[in-house]
Amino acid sequence: MSSDPSSREARPGKIDATPVKHPGRWVAVAVIGVLVAMFANMLFTNEAFEWPIVVDTMTNEPVLRGLLIGTLWVTLLAMIIGVTVGVTLAVMRLSPNPVLSYVAFVFIWFFRGVPRLVLLTIMGSLGVLFQGGMDIGIPFDYLFFNLTGLDGDMRFLTLDANTVFVGVTGGAIGLGLSEAAYMAEIARAGITSVDEGQREAAAALGMTPSKTMRRIVLPQAMRVIVPPTGNELMSMVKDTSLLGAVPVTNELFFQLEAIGSRTFKIVPVLTAACLWYLIIGSVLMFGQYFLEKRFNRGYGTRVSGPAPATDPESSQGTPA
Amino acid sequence: MSEPLISAVNVSKSFGDNEVLKGIDLSVYPGQVVTLLGPSGSGKTTFLRCINQLETINGGRIYVDGDLMGYEDKGGKLHTLTDKKVAAQRREIGMVFQKFNLFPHKTVLENICEAPVMVQGRKRREVVEEAHALLEQVGLGDKAAEYPNQLSGGQQQRVAIARALAMSPKLMLFDEPTSALDPELVGDVLAVMRDLARSGMTMIVVTHEMSFAREVADEVVFMDDGVVVEVGPPGEVLVNPQHQRTKDFLSRVTADEEDGGVVEHIPDHVYRPGEPRT
Numbered sequence: 001m002s003s004d005p006s007s008r009e010a011r012p013g014k015i016d017a018t019p020v021k022h023p024g025r026w027v028a029v030a031v032i033g034v035l036v037a038m039f040a041n042m043l044f045t046n047e048a049f050e051w052p053i054v055v056d057t058m059t060n061e062p063v064l065r066g067l068l069i070g071t072l073w074v075t076l077l078a079m080i081i082g083v084t085v086g087v088t089l090a091v092m093r094l095s096p097n098p099v100l101s102y103v104a105f106v107f108i109w110f111f112r113g114v115p116r117l118v119l120l121t122i123m124g125s126l127g128v129l130f131q132g133g134m135d136i137g138i139p140f141d142y143l144f145f146n147l148t149g150l151d152g153d154m155r156f157l158t159l160d161a162n163t164v165f166v167g168v169t170g171g172a173i174g175l176g177l178s179e180a181a182y183m184a185e186i187a188r189a190g191i192t193s194v195d196e197g198q199r200e201a202a203a204a205l206g207m208t209p210s211k212t213m214r215r216i217v218l219p220q221a222m223r224v225i226v227p228p229t230g231n232e233l234m235s236m237v238k239d240t241s242l243l244g245a246v247p248v249t250n251e252l253f254f255q256l257e258a259i260g261s262r263t264f265k266i267v268p269v270l271t272a273a274c275l276w277y278l279i280i281g282s283v284l285m286f287g288q289y290f291l292e293k294r295f296n297r298g299y300g301t302r303v304s305g306p307a308p309a310t311d312p313e314s315s316q317g318t319p320a
Numbered sequence: 321m322s323e324p325l326i327s328a329v330n331v332s333k334s335f336g337d338n339e340v341l342k343g344i345d346l347s348v349y350p351g352q353v354v355t356l357l358g359p360s361g362s363g364k365t366t367f368l369r370c371i372n373q374l375e376t377i378n379g380g381r382i383y384v385d386g387d388l389m390g391y392e393d394k395g396g397k398l399h400t401l402t403d404k405k406v407a408a409q410r411r412e413i414g415m416v417f418q419k420f421n422l423f424p425h426k427t428v429l430e431n432i433c434e435a436p437v438m439v440q441g442r443k444r445r446e447v448v449e450e451a452h453a454l455l456e457q458v459g460l461g462d463k464a465a466e467y468p469n470q471l472s473g474g475q476q477q478r479v480a481i482a483r484a485l486a487m488s489p490k491l492m493l494f495d496e497p498t499s500a501l502d503p504e505l506v507g508d509v510l511a512v513m514r515d516l517a518r519s520g521m522t523m524i525v526v527t528h529e530m531s532f533a534r535e536v537a538d539e540v541v542f543m544d545d546g547v548v549v550e551v552g553p554p555g556e557v558l559v560n561p562q563h564q565r566t567k568d569f570l571s572r573v574t575a576d577e578e579d580g581g582v583v584e585h586i587p588d589h590v591y592r593p594g595e596p597r598t
Contacts, residue, residue, distance in 0.1 A: 201415075201421035202435075204374065204415035204484075205411075205487060206439045209403050215434065215438060220423075220424065297467065298425045
């Protein structure tokens with residue numbers, strides 16, 4: 001029938017159809033265009049912005065030092081603490097050992113429940129709790145000396161709480177522990193997202209549970225862990241602005257606010273703050289893109305290599 | 321006759337109140353190929369998983385090459401083995417899963433080399449060489465650098481077989497290795513298994529592939545409802561079954577085959593985490 005040469009003439013050819021019109025889109029473009037123009041107009045004509053002062057405060061030396069130490073350095077330290085402690089907590093939480101699991105639960109409960117601002121203020125006041133300094137040594141050593149009537153102690157090192165928990169260290173520990181509680185939940189979601197068959201395959205190859213976790217489960221969990229961790233990193237950058245509560249003075253927002261209250265140039269100073277946080281955020285988003293690409297290897301649509309003879313088992317790889 | 325490589329004595333296993341294995345006895349001798357047949361829910365997969373301790377048994381004993389699996393007998397009292405010792409016992413046993421379970425974040429080559437390097441502590445260079453040879457053996461010599469999701473199901477399963485063989489196991493367990501495959505991909509996997517059987521590997525195969533059972537198996541074990549109903553060479557059990565349950569099962573399966581249907585398409589039980597295995 002269709003092999004009949006006469007009907008071949010009538011067979012439909014290339015499609016050249018008029019696309020559907022979207023008048024709504026053009027209306028939206030017009031409305032938004034007007035709003036953007038109004039906003040841009042305000043940015044450039046409103047005297048209160050004082051752009052030269054914005055640029056000036058952004059590159060002011062104490063502000064830059066605050067950016068480096070209080071914002072970037074503390075973010076880095078806090079995220080390192082947060083990720084390592086958080087992943088450990090997640091593994092503990094999923095452990096068959098009920099003690100570990102419960103300890104992790106209590107930790108997460110506490111640090112997720114207390115606001116960061118309150119936590120940082122507490123860090124700054126911990127010196128009150130340890131007025132004689134913090135001793136590191138054998139616990140309850142005084143009981144031994146009281147019982148035996150001997151003199152002495154078994155403490156090797158005394159730390160001054162007022163120097164440890166104040167300033168950048170205290171701020172990084174406070175933010176890091178708070179972050180750990182959130183990271184623990186993210187890592188737990190990542191670990192449980194890995195197919196049970198993966199663990200079984202590793203076990204059948206003679207891998208111990210800890211090796212299976214490190215070599216097989218965690219690398220696959222990273223795919224699920226990385227995107228929300230990017231969010232956490234972004235939040236952390238912004239939450240360093242709370243460090244003034246510890247107090248840490250070498251911090252971006254603290255320094256900018258100080259300039260603002262000294263010069264009464266509130267709008268330029270706050271604009272400078274927004275711009276700095278936006279610049280950091282943009283750089284981080286860029287970095288996250290590459291990190292996600294790295295951990296998506298072996299998933300989703302293939303990027304290279306020859307096409308297989310048949311369709312791959314779609315149930316095996318989840319689309320990216 | 322030589323000592324059995326596997327000897328299961330009165331093995332029982334329950335999931336909660338559900339008794340899945342009700343006293344299984346089975347001996348497999350070195351070089352033997354044994355297929356476990358039976359309807360869904362008969363306990364054949366569970367029994368296979370018990371052999372390498374993916375499930376812990378509630379009663380009986382399983383010995384592999386004379387070693388009691390999972391426990392240490394100290395003066396008549398059993399002590400549970402540590403994770404490390406269990407892992408060491410599993411090294412001697414290769415396992416191939418229905419859903420392949422290749423590591424998706426590793427290339428084919430890395431999948432094969434992972435355990436020999438990380439578990440046996442062998443030199444990567446020599447393991448890589450061996451891995452390439454194994455890939456040739458399963459007909460995938462050109463796929464070393466691919467990721468599992470770039471392969472078809474049949475290719476993935478053959479990689480999974482190579483991965484298990486890389487540990488030089490004494491014994492290979494196959495858990496419905498062709499059930500998740502498209503019909504036209506089954507043949508390649510069965511061919512690899514046939515070669516392996518010919519090379520003298522001891523194998524226990526849970527399958528619905530009657531042709532494989534007929535042609536390759538030395539012994540067919542028919543299970544139903546948690547017990548071994550019938551054991552014997554395929555020429556007896558498949559041709560002239562003694563028990564009604566075996567006859568019923570075989571007539572159902574062969575009817576499917578004659579329909580031009582494919583045996584591997586018997587709706588099979590796909591395991592979801594958290595549910596008892598059958």
